[in-house]
Amino acid sequence: MRVYNFSAGPAMMPIEVLETAQAELTDWRGSGMSVMEVSHRGKDFIACAASAEQGIRRLLGVPDDYRVLFLQGGASGQFAAIPMNLTKPGDTAAYLNTGQWSTKAIKSAKTQLLNVDVLADEAETKYTAIPAAGSYVVPSDAAYLHYTPNETINGVEFDYVPETGDVPLVADFSSTIMSRPIDVSQYGLIYAGAQKNLGPAGLAVVIVREDLIGNARSTTPDIWDYTAMANADSMLNTPPTFAVYLLGLVLDWIDASGGLTAMAARNQAKASSLYAAIDSSEFYANPVAVNARSWMNVPFTLADSSLDAEFLAQAQQRGLTNLAGHRAVGGMRASIYNAMPQAGVDALIDFMTDFANQRG
C-alpha cells in the first residue's frame, strides 16, 4: 500500500514514473539491460539524456542562449561551483538571506575568496517573511545577486522576481522548479537539486546564460566547470545515468499532466486548501507572512505542542507520513510538491480536522 508522503526531499515521486521504472528495470526498452547498466556513451543513453534536456527546455521555455547542464553534488555543490564559475577572487556577489538554504549558500560563497554582500536578512522575522521589493539595492558591480525563491524549512517563498538591472540573477530553484511556469530570461543562472520536483537525489540541474560562462577559475574541478561540461554535453565524466533517466520520465509525466500551467493550478489549489484549513482552525497555526507563504512547503504548529508526537503517530496510521517539521523549527511540515495529489492534501486536512475535534 502506498502512503501520502509529505517528505521535504527526497520526496514523493509520481507513481506512474516509479511503475514505468519498475517495469523496465531489468530490461530497458528491449536492450536486455537495465538503464543503469548501459554505457553513457552509447546512442540509447545519449538519446535519453538529450530527451531530458529537451523536456526541460520545452517545459520551462529555456531560451536558445542558455545551456542546460546535468551535474553531481546537489545544489549544495553549486553553492561553491557558482562562485568558481561566475567570479574571480575578490569579486563582490550579493545575496538575500531568507532562511537556512540561503544561509548555507552564503557560507559556502564566503569560502570562495569572495566579497559576499548580504543585502537583506530576514533573521529578525525568524525567516517568516521575505524582503520587500525595493527595500534593498543591488550594487552595480556585483557579479550576481543570489536568492532562494522558496525556503523549504520555514515555508517561505518570494512572490516576485528581484529586479537586478544588468546584474545577473542567480536562483536556487531546488524546491520549486517545475511547480509553475517561470520566465527563464529573467535569470542569469537557475539551479536545482532533483530530489523534490525532478526525480531522485544525486542530480543537479543548472540552466545558465551562455555569456556568463567561459571564465571559470583555473582551480575549478573539471566536473563543475560549466563550459567544459557544456562542451561535453554533461558527460565529461560518467553522469548519474539512472537519475537522468528518471528526470526524463518525470518531465514526460508533467507533459502528460498538462504542463506547467496545469501544475501551477494544481499546486496553488493544494496549498490554498491546506492554508485555509490551518487559518480557519484555532488548533493549527502557520506563522508565515501571507504574501510569502510557500506553495511547496507548509509548516504548521499545534496549539499544544505536547500533542505533536500523538499527531504524528495517528497520521502515520492513516498513511500520512513524514509530517514532522524540520528539527530547526519543530512542529509539522507538509511538503506538497508536484507529485502530491489533491487527494493527499484532502486526506491530511480530514485528519487534521478529526484530530483537532478529538484533542482540541
Added chain:
Amino acid sequence: MRVYNFSAGPAMMPIEVLETAQAELTDWRGSGMSVMEVSHRGKDFIACAASAEQGIRRLLGVPDDYRVLFLQGGASGQFAAIPMNLTKPGDTAAYLNTGQWSTKAIKSAKTQLLNVDVLADEAETKYTAIPAAGSYVVPSDAAYLHYTPNETINGVEFDYVPETGDVPLVADFSSTIMSRPIDVSQYGLIYAGAQKNLGPAGLAVVIVREDLIGNARSTTPDIWDYTAMANADSMLNTPPTFAVYLLGLVLDWIDASGGLTAMAARNQAKASSLYAAIDSSEFYANPVAVNARSWMNVPFTLADSSLDAEFLAQAQQRGLTNLAGHRAVGGMRASIYNAMPQAGVDALIDFMTDFANQRG
C-alpha cells in the same frame, strides 16, 4: 531476455540485485514509499547507509582508523578533491602514469596549485605495461603517491602494491574494488566510482586514514571536505540515496556469493579463460605485457580490423553487447567485472571461436 553486457562502465549488475530493487521499487520494506522517496534523515535510510558502510568495512577489512565516505562527483571529482584535502598549495604530490585515467588524475591535480611529480609514465609502451617496482623513487617530501591499480582502456593492471615508505599511497580503485581481497592498511586513501563493481553511476566511495584528514584547504567545497563529510556520516547534503541503497544490495550479493576470496577465484578464472582463448588463436591478439594483464578489462584486436563491425554485429545477435574497444584504442574490449558470470565469458569465447573459424 537479458544479455551478457561487457560494458566498461556503467556495467553489468547482478540480476539478483536488480530484481530485488525492482520488487520493492514502489514500496520499500513495507514503508509504502520507494527508497528513492524516503528522507535521508529518517531512521530507515540512515540504517540502510550504515549497513552499506559496514558491508564495505567487513568485505575489505577496513581498519578502525579509516573513514568510509559516500560522495558525489565520481572518481573524476576526487581527482580534484584529493589535492584539496591532502595538500596545501605548493606541495609536491607524486603520480604514476599508466594510462588515460592516470593522465586525467594528473591533469586535474595540476589545476590545484600542486607540484605534480610524475615518477613514471608508460607512454613509450603505449600504456601496455606497468612500471617495474624499484624503477622509480618516491620523494620523501611528497604528500602522497597516486596510482591507478587498473586502467580500463588498455586493460593494464598492477601486479604489486607500490612501496612508498612513509608517503601515503593513494589509489583509484574504480575498476577493481571488490574484485579480490586487498590490504587496506597499505593505503592512505582508496577511492572508487561505483559504476563498475559497486552499483550504479553517481556515487563515489572514499576510504581514508583518519590522520590524513582535517587539513582541507579553506576553499574546499563542503561536500568534498572529507572531515566535514565524515563528521556528518556523509550526509552534509542529500546523498544519492538510491545509489547507496543499491551499493548495499551489491555488497550483500558479494557476501552471499562467498565474499572477496570467492570473487577473486571467479574473476581470475574468467580472465584466464579469456586470455587463453586469445593467446591460443592466430586471429585474436592482446598487446598487454603478461604480468600487467587486467582481470577486469580484456582488450583484444582482430587480425583483420576490417571485420570489426561484423564481429560486433554478430556478437550483438548472440546477446553479447558492448564489446567495442574504447575510441582511443579501437578493437574490442570485454569488461568482466564481478557481475559477469563465467557463463558469459564462455559464451564470448564460443562466439570468438566460431567467428575466427568462419572468417579467419
